Amino acid sequence: MKMNLKNILLAAMLLMATPMVNAQFLTASDTSENSVKRYKSIINANKEIVDFIEYSLVQKGLPRHLRNLALIESHFNRNITSGAGAVGVWQFMTAHANQYGLTEQNRNDLYKSTKTAAVSLANLYKKYNNWITVVAAYNCGEGNIAKAMAAANSSQYHVFYKFLPEETINHVKKYLNACYATGELQAVLSNYNSSRMNTVFFADGGSKKDNSQLAETDINAGFNLNIIADELDVDMEKLLSWNPGISDELKQKGQSTLYLPTDLMPDFLLRKTKILSRSVKESNTPTIRQ
Template identity: 85%
Template sequence: MKPNYKNILQVLVVFLFSNVMNAQFLSASDTSGSSVKKYKNIINANKDIVDFIEYSLAEKGLPRHLRNLALIESHFDRNITSGAGAVGVWQFMTAHANQYGLTEQNRTDLYKSTKTAVTSLTNLYKKYNNWVTVVAAYNCGEGNIAKAMQAAGSSQYHVFYKYLPTETINHVKKYLNACYATGELQNVLSNYNSSRMNTVFFVNGGSKKNNEQLAETDINAGFNLNIIADELDVEVDKLLSWNPGITEELQQKGESTLYLPTDLMPDFLLRKNKILSRSIKEGNTLTTKQ
């Protein structure tokens, strides 16, 4: 199937417009000299700890700006305990620590807690594919992220963030402010936008199934596959042939990648909110019509 370049251009226009809106939202909220000085002073006062953290991150191929997560979490104080019971430089809660085999006592151990944090961040990135959502998930947990995505009908942070706890929203803002102070904000935002582009659309070198050029986007279990097919005027069986196993994945994980031909993806993106509204109203049954 040959790509429909008119529709490809339509997707790119939608994407670029959304990027402009996103740039206005995902930016440092405090670029004052006092804010920059505050963050830099904390880093300079804890140079040995910062060097170790940056080395540990780089060793596993993670960006050094993640050192700013520890910066906003604890100011690199290994003995600090939050009101909620989070402990150490990386502010591990007991359940989060236990998930990775870090004992409650070792949460104050810089070496062990940093190794655990690196593993946790690596796993979160594999799941979300951008550091903004990773920072949010590290703060409030993957369950809250999943709920926010489902409520918003989107896997994009700038869309679902409003359904997150206020503390988490502020946490992400602090992270962006810290990255501005360290001169790494553009790296974080470029990573976020690249993730969005890769998720929303592939032109050349994209996925191919059944010899068709396909684009991909994320959907959650709120979407009814029958309604997607109806809105796009395709047979449900055809939709399922592009997406083998999607019904089970949506039922088990609550989210999945949706593959569509490149000439249909623009229609889906433009009708996404309508499709979700219909799905909620008519029932989000994931099986085909009988």
């Protein structure tokens, strides 16, 4: 991967400015001893099935922790049928199964359904590049993910999740709980944070994003948007087009995410202290001058 010095410096500066998603949001919601024992007990009681699933995942280049998706979907019961009509260990709906050539009758076939699930999960990962969004998409479908992303104007799960069905949000929580029980939670969260960095920093195999792609950092209500625009030498209209609704969010919540093109973000970070100092002196609120 070719990276020039400017790209390296940009990545380093954004890495310092972009907060990691950690225990404050994406984490196990139930770390009780009973929860851990329950998940481990189900895995131990289905060792042959689990071994086959893990082998199939590894053969496809997928992480073993995806076995936890089958764990929360069906408890590895190949004969289970949900109220919505999902069948088997991987709880395939008819439409999802047909999409990958799995017949309705074979949805409870462990071998065929696992091979199909591995292909489906691999395809979802190519699309979303993190396992948390993959788990959400497996539950509610790619269409609902697209709608949630559009509603939130973000491709990051910790931003768009609130627009997903409650069942899907709980499904992701169960997955994180299961991964905690199996000692794989940190790997899942690290993968998510790595995906966030790739989204913020790079596109096209490591080249710097063009101006249509935005980096992000957090600001509080002490920052004046007019002064940000002035220091970066951009029109206020342009700044607001990158950050729709930011004025209201700063007023109501006292903080917001600021989005800027990747080539402008280093300038903001270098001048951040100066911008805040000017903002405090000239205005106590981030209002827009008329």
